[in-house]
Amino acid sequence: AQKVTQAQTEISVVEKEDVTLDCVYETRDTTYYLFWYKQPPSGELVFLIRRNSFDEQNEISGRYSWNFQKSTSSFNFTITASQVVDSAVYFCALSQRNTGNQFYFGTGTSLTVIP
Amino acid sequence: NAGVTQTPKFQVLKTGQSMTLQCAQDMNHEYMSWYRQDPGMGLRLIHYSVGAGITDQGEVPNGYNVSRSTTEDFPLRLLSAAPSQTSVYFCASSYFLRASEAFFGQGTRLTVV
Numbered sequence: 001a002q003k004v005t006q007a008q009t010e011i012s013v014v015e016k017e018d019v020t021l022d023c024v025y026e027t028r029d030t031t032y033y034l035f036w037y038k039q040p041p042s043g044e045l046v047f048l049i050r051r052n053s054f055d056e057q058n059e060i061s062g063r064y065s066w067n068f069q070k071s072t073s074s075f076n077f078t079i080t081a082s083q084v085v086d087s088a089v090y091f092c093a094l095s096q097r098n099t100g101n102q103f104y105f106g107t108g109t110s111l112t113v114i115p
Numbered sequence: 116n117a118g119v120t121q122t123p124k125f126q127v128l129k130t131g132q133s134m135t136l137q138c139a140q141d142m143n144h145e146y147m148s149w150y151r152q153d154p155g156m157g158l159r160l161i162h163y164s165v166g167a168g169i170t171d172q173g174e175v176p177n178g179y180n181v182s183r184s185t186t187e188d189f190p191l192r193l194l195s196a197a198p199s200q201t202s203v204y205f206c207a208s209s210y211f212l213r214a215s216e217a218f219f220g221q222g223t224r225l226t227v228v
Binding site: 006009033035043044045047050052091093095097101102103105106107108 | 146148150155156157158159160163173203205207209210211212213214215216217218219221222224
C-alpha cells in the first residue's frame, strides 16, 4: 500500500528560526518519486522539488533543503531562517512507476511564520 | 505558456443541480487527474485518466463523472450536487510512466447550499 504521513498538522515559528517539516512514506515499489508542494494563502499549488528513489543525495536550494533517507522512509524539508512569506501549507507526495503516475498526498503541514 | 487552465474559480450550486468543471492543459501530458481538498484531509483523488478515451476511479469517485475525448481536456461533472461536495477542486496533469511532477490548475472553490 502507498501512504504518505505528515504528522505535524500545524507549526508556528518566529521569523528567522529554522523549521523542519517531516514526511514519512510507505511503498513497496522500488522505483518511486517524492515531491514537496507549497500552497500559499492564495490557494495555488506550487511545485518545490522532486526526488527519485535512486537518488539519496540531499538537496539545497537557497534557504530550502531536503533530506531523503530511504532507511527511515523519510523525506524531510527544512527551511532555514524562515520568513513570513514561507507561511503556507506544505504537502509531501509520492508517485510510483507501477501505478503510472498516480500521486499520493500527505494531509499537509500548515506553517505559520510569526514576524 | 498556459499550463493547466481550470474554470470556474468559484461556484455556488444548489443541492441537486449539476455542473461541469473544466480543465485543459497545453503540455501534451498523458496523465490528468482531479482532486478535492478538504480541511485536514490533504488532496484526495477523484478520477484520473492516462490518455484520451481512458478514465478510472480514484479514492473518492462517487457523485462525479469524467470523460477524456482529447489529450488536452478533462472535464469533471457533478451529477446532482450535495452539500458534502463542498470543497476545493484541483485539476492536475503530468507525464505518464516517467518521472514528472504534477502541474496544477488554480483550483475551483465550490459551495453547495
